Amino acid sequence: MRRHHAAAALIRPAAESAMAAADDATDDGADLAGLVLALIGSRQSVMPKRLLAPGPDDAQLRQMVDAAACAPDHRGLRPWRLVRIADGQRAALADLFEACTRERDPAATPDDIARSREKALRAPVLLLAVLRGEPPDDDVPLVERAITLGAALMNLLLAAHGMGHGAMLTSGRAVRTPRFAQAFALAPGEQAVCFVSIGRAPAVAPRRARGAAADFLADWVPPAA
Numbered sequence: 001m002r003r004h005h006a007a008a009a010l011i012r013p014a015a016e017s018a019m020a021a022a023d024d025a026t027d028d029g030a031d032l033a034g035l036v037l038a039l040i041g042s043r044q045s046v047m048p049k050r051l052l053a054p055g056p057d058d059a060q061l062r063q064m065v066d067a068a069a070c071a072p073d074h075r076g077l078r079p080w081r082l083v084r085i086a087d088g089q090r091a092a093l094a095d096l097f098e099a100c101t102r103e104r105d106p107a108a109t110p111d112d113i114a115r116s117r118e119k120a121l122r123a124p125v126l127l128l129a130v131l132r133g134e135p136p137d138d139d140v141p142l143v144e145r146a147i148t149l150g151a152a153l154m155n156l157l158l159a160a161h162g163m164g165h166g167a168m169l170t171s172g173r174a175v176r177t178p179r180f181a182q183a184f185a186l187a188p189g190e191q192a193v194c195f196v197s198i199g200r201a202p203a204v205a206p207r208r209a210r211g212a213a214a215d216f217l218a219d220w221v222p223p224a225a
């Protein structure tokens, strides 16, 4: 039970009733499973524009990235990295979004430009997730590397949630442009995948509907001989 109580201290209030149920479990395994399922089941994304200060401090952010680094990783290639956009660089990111918008749509209106710039200014902590396709490895195609990045980001989102922060992944067309790659000095084989916004969630929103296991899980039927 000690393990549960240490971890429970990190769990946000929304998960506390589920934690209490898990508390009733008698052995450590059931206890930990209850905790993990409660953490996963109570997480949901919070739109970047709704994320408030204060965001995670440096120590919390490091813990989140440590959690991300626990993702399954075939051959230990570490096929991802995160780039933090510090407060002092948000205006430069807004300029980059504006340039990408103007390039994509020369007829963009002042409103379009303002909306694209605003994306750089919301959320107390803003990270760019980058997928690394190099060095090549015949046993680890890009799809496996992308799975590692996805699992890493999920770990990060769950860690943020467990620490009481809201978070969300967002992409948008700009991140896939050569201009963006150049501005972030992406190396050959690297691609920008999405932003990770993290901050304080203003209130617990109603739960979004989720798929059920039966929607995703089926037994294999071998082809007839």
Ligand SMILES: Cc1cc2nc3c(=O)[nH]c(=O)nc-3n(C[C@H](O)[C@H](O)[C@H](O)COP(=O)(O)O)c2cc1C
Pocket (backbone or CB within 6 Å): 043, 044, 045, 046, 168, 169, 170, 171, 172, 193, 194, 208
């Ligand atoms: C790589 C990636 C990029 C995403 N980009 C966007 C985006 O640009 N805009 C958006 O509304 N949702 C985007 N999403 C989806 C949200 O992050 C979120 O998962 C979705 O709104 C469902 O919410 P939930 O996490 O609470 O289930 C993206 C998801 C992933 C995995």
